[in-house]
Amino acid sequence: MSDTKNVHLPATEQIPVISAELKHAAETLQEVGFGISVFGSARIPSDNKYYEMACELGKRLAEAGLMLIAGGGPGIMEAANKGAYEAGGRSVGLNIRLPRETSNNPYQTHSLQFEYFVSRKATFFMHSSAYIALPGGFGTMDEVFEVITLVQTRKLPAAPIVLVGSAFWGGLIDWVREQLLGNKLISPGDLDLITVTDDLDEVMQVVNACCSQFALEPTCEPTLPH
Structure with missing residues (x-):
């Protein structure tokens, strides 16, 4: 388990570890190519419908020849990894x-x-051509809003951002439309960055529409937001 004392280390000691982690990740992703990042809760049990959807999503991505990147933990992360792995x-x-x-x-x-x-x-x-989020908590919200921000500000290349589960995400999107767009804190086109759906066929259509260009660039090196 990670040592919680690390949060008290000076930045001069933390930075070399962070740099080494990024370097190792970049080298690994360079070997395996572009992927699809999947976000979601660690707390969702295996009998939940979203677990089953994440597993099916992982399977479909694998069958399409696409690498899946997930958080490695339980819940949605496990389901997505499992679907891809078993396929x-x-x-x-x-x-x-x-x-x-x-x-x-x-x-x-x-x-x-x-x-x-x-x-x-x-x-x-670093090396994702699309981002898919299923229901999750603060960590998932953090990942979703960061990728929206990075694509919105063009710190990342344009990429599909798909939220799976309209009942879960609908209230948040309504709030974004009413409060952020309504108060002119975002531009009208910013909402077009996001697709909300319950249909995995639609998810795969969105993903496949963007991935052909990356199939032509298999040697493109991983890059951080700039």
């Missing part, structure tokens, strides 16, 4: 030890271990 696909886990997540899920063809959230989260954005 014979490339299944990357970005693992970080937390009090609620004391072990990595076993459905990973490529396993990366992180001490710091900053390097782990940056790795999601």
Whole structure:
């Protein structure tokens, strides 16, 4: 388990570890190519419909020849990794030890271990051509809003951002429309960055529409938001 004392280390000691984590992640992603990042809660049990959807999503991505990148923990992360792994696909886990997540899920063809959230989260954005989020808590919200911000500000290349589960995400999107757009805190076109759906066929259509260009660039090196 990660040593909580690390948060009290001076930045001069933390930075070399973060740099090493990023370098190792970049080297690994360079070997396996572009992927699709999947976000979601560690707390969703295996009998939940969203677990089943995440598993099916992982399977479909693998069958389409696309690498899946998930958080490596239980819940939605496990389901997505499992679907890809059992379908014979490339299944990357970005693992970080937390009090609620004391072990990595076993459905990973490529396993990366992180001490710091900053390097782990940056790795999601290094070599992904699309981002898919299923229901989740604060961590999932953090990942979703960061990728929206990075695409909105063009710090990342344009990429699909798909939220799976209209009942879960609908209230948040209504709030964004009423409060952020209504108060002119975002532009009208910013909402077009996001697709909300319950249909995995639609998810795959959105993903496949953007991925042909990356199939032509298999040697493109991972890059951080700039």
